[in-house]
Amino acid sequence: MRGVAGFSLFTFFAVLLLPATPIGAQQSPDSFHWVDFHSPQDQSVVIWVTNALAEQKWTAIREIGVEYDAALVVTTLRRTPQTPPNLDTFSLWSVSLTTHNAKLLLSGANLRILDWMLFAIGWPRELGILYDDCNECDAATFLTALRYDDRVHGWAARWMRGSQAIPVSNATAPQGVAASSAYAVLADSNGLEEVGTWNHLDFGSEKPPEDYVYLYDVNPADYAERTQLLHGSQADALKRRICLGSDAVSGLERGQDSSLCQPFRGPALPRKGAH
DSSP states (O other), X not given: OOEXXXXXXXXXXXXXXXXXXXXXXXXXXXXXXXXXXXXXXXXXXXXXXXXXXXXXXXXXXXXXXXXXXXXXXXXXEOSSTTSOGGGOEEEEEXXXXXXXXXXXXXXXXXXXXXXEEOOXXXXXXXXXXXXXXXXXXXXXXXXXXXXXXXXXXXXXETTOBTTBOEEEEOOOOOTTOEEEEEEEEEEOTTOOEEEEEEEEEEOTTSSOOEEEEEEEEEOTTTOOEEEEEEOHHHHHHHHHHXXXXXXXXXXXXXXXXXXXXXHHHOSOOOOTTOO
16 A cells, blocks of 8 residues: 655654764755645645656655755655565655656665755755665665756756666675775865765786776766766875865765775874783
């Protein structure tokens, strides 16, 4: 049976999904608001979205965010009535509030809604999320940002390749290969953010190791996302920024304490009283 659940955003994700990563709260765009399922003023939007998604496969509508003429919708799917809530999968939709068109943005597991992130000065903030590709498995974790795209009057997700966005944690490596990684969301003094990732593949005696260092940001000229594979001194500079974490957004970093980052962090200092 399908239903519309009128939980608050933070109550729902604290109970049913992994908690949102704690970072400093940022103001959402003035034109955006989360629907209050108990408010009479929002009932027309709830009904509209429910009708627009009537032919889709979902168990419950969990959240609706509205900006201008489009709704960002979170639905969940439970395999059976006996399945625990923490094993729900989710889907994100862009639903037009002028037509009944609904576009699937992405699906996954363990959705974590983050905060409003700033990728280009003079442009609106975007809603960051983390999600996994599966439940009850060695999951990979991805990061993306959701934004209202006024060119299509709907919501869009950044840096998507099929169903996958920025990979910030990979579950598996090819057989015989030792893989390690680190990432960080990096912010300058103005709060402008970008994402750096470093994946290191060690092939043992078979061949030299390989590094893949990527920078994900937004071009301020046209607001288009960019994915850059860095080499040489540029790659080394980003590795250092990722590993030192001095300009990383709190809670949005991983791998800084790994052996991968040790050359940039220096030898560990002995604890007082240690022998």
